[in-house]
Amino acid sequence: MIELRNNELIFQFPKVHTQAVCRIDFQRTLRIPDDNQEYPLPPGLGSFPINHVDDFTDNLPATWKEHGGVFIPMYQAEALWMNFSGHYPCAIKIAAGKINAVSGTQWTKKLSNRPQDYVVVPDQPWLDGFNVSKGCVRQFVAMPLGEGYTAEEQLTGDAEHGGIQIIVYPMKHDVYVKYMEQHRVFNIGDEQCLTYAPADEMGLGAGGVMRQEIYEDDYGIDSWDQTSGLRCFVHLTNSAIYQKITGHPPLHKPPTAQEYTDSGLPWFDYYADKKALQGSASLSQLTSVAAKKIQKGEGTLDNNENVHPNTIKTIKKGRVVRDGRF
Amino acid sequence: MTFSSYIRxxxxGLKAQDRRFSVRQVAQRIGVEPAYLSKIERGDVAPPSEGKIRALAEELNEDPDVLLAMAGKVSSDLLAIIRKRPKLFAELIRDLKSMPDHAILRIARDVRDGDW
Incomplete structure (x- = not known):
């Protein structure tokens, strides 16, 4: 079962284990400069509001009703990162427009380890973007579907799905008992899937480059219970029409990277003694949002000046708070 | 307890603390004759319309959905929702009839997966 509570998606697998729970929320953040320089991790500026599609079906496209799931409002060119929490080991597949954000392959429900196309929590606390090279991602940036910016359009030539798709698989009960209870940890998991899509349909494009490792699965693909999954489709709606859909005012725009950095607020690095995955060859070929804008003859991306983060906090495994206050 | 005795x-109870809750004054505020409200409270007539029940609920600080249910009625907005997907809601309500409140609340907020 997937529950939406306090803007957090809670994946629960009671048939696998009573403590098999994985939580995912979507953090607002700065859009880092898209200038091919490497940046540290930007802060979390609070969760995006998440709404049930079923609560607003009269105001949403029919395809959203068909997909079910939830939706979040994003401004054009706004960035997000995904925040994972929970103690029970789970494997999570994430796609944008049905393009796997880790492997760059087309969406499939099952896990693959050749190449690995999922992240493992709790080892992986966050995912900020597309896995473009070992130790680096290109930031998730919301762009309108149909204009050539999204990863989906660049890799498939079609603007069909948009949004974000997620599946969560819990660790098998016996594997959990064998590995985790030996270490005096008490949790287990199942499978689930989420997707995000848009109401002036939006998808995720590739923004600036930041340092973030996506870790190898230490447990092995056979550790995950792929028989008891849950799925959900998460849609991305343009903030400009969010009020028309929900009656709620849209959120204020996040600060720019320049404004945030000039205020002396911290950026982050994360350190864990684990092996990182190689980047995806196909994702590394993505044209970034800023480059695409120039390529299309639409000028330069607003608020894209490079910045020089002076305050960088290093966070080690187990201490994963990444709040930025502005 | 019946709708009539509950209303009375x-x-x-309110009148014991505030004389404005006499039959006459309450009837006046919800737009009915005092004699009609008396008959409602005695159960001599059928419960009033949804609109009058809502007005009574507001006047007496009661939940309109609860009063409507006691009167054997379903709120018109709920009816509209059920009419859109009658089979689904009928099945859902029957499935939920013996579940505790916290379980119902949890189901009500589950994220539905669709076809994609």
Whole structure:
């Protein structure tokens, strides 16, 4: 079962284990400069509001009703990162427009380890973007579907799905008992899937480059219970029409990277003694949002000046708070 | 407890502290004749319309959905929702009838997966 509570998606697998729970929320953040320089991790500026599609079906496209799931409002060119929490080991597949954000392959429900196309929590606390090279991602940036910016359009030539798709698989009960209870940890998991899509349909494009490792699965693909999954489709709606859909005012725009950095607020690095995955060859070929804008003859991306983060906090495994206050 | 006796008890309780909750004054505020409200409270007539029940609920600080249910009625907005997907909601309500409140609340907020 997937529950939406306090803007957090809670994946629960009671048939696998009573403590098999994985939580995912979507953090607002700065859009880092898209200038091919490497940046540290930007802060979390609070969760995006998440709404049930079923609560607003009269105001949403029919395809959203068909997909079910939830939706979040994003401004054009706004960035997000995904925040994972929970103690029970789970494997999570994430796609944008049905393009796997880790492997760059087309969406499939099952896990693959050749190449690995999922992240493992709790080892992986966050995912900020597309896995473009070992130790680096290109930031998730919301762009309108149909204009050539999204990863989906660049890799498939079609603007069909948009949004974000997620599946969560819990660790098998016996594997959990064998590995985790030996270490005096008490949790287990199942499978689930989420997707995000848009109401002036939006998808995720590739923004600036930041340092973030996506870790190898230490447990092995056979550790995950792929028989008891849950799925959900998460849609991305343009903030400009969010009020028309929900009656709620849209959120204020996040600060720019320049404004945030000039205020002396911290950026982050994360350190864990684990092996990182190689980047995806196909994702590394993505044209970034800023480059695409120039390529299309639409000028330069607003608020894209490079910045020089002076305050960088290093966070080690187990201490994963990444709040930025502005 | 019946709708009629519940209304009477609720109003009399308020009247004990505030004379504005006499039959005459409450009837006047919700737009009915005092004699008609008396008959409603005695159960001599059928419960009033949804609109009057809502007005009574507001006047007596009661939940309109609860009063409507006691009167054997379903709120018109709920009816509209059920009419859109009658089979689904009928099945859902029957499935939920013996579940505890916290379980119902949890189901009500589950994220539905669709076809994609």
């Amino acid at each position: 008890q609720s109003r009399e």
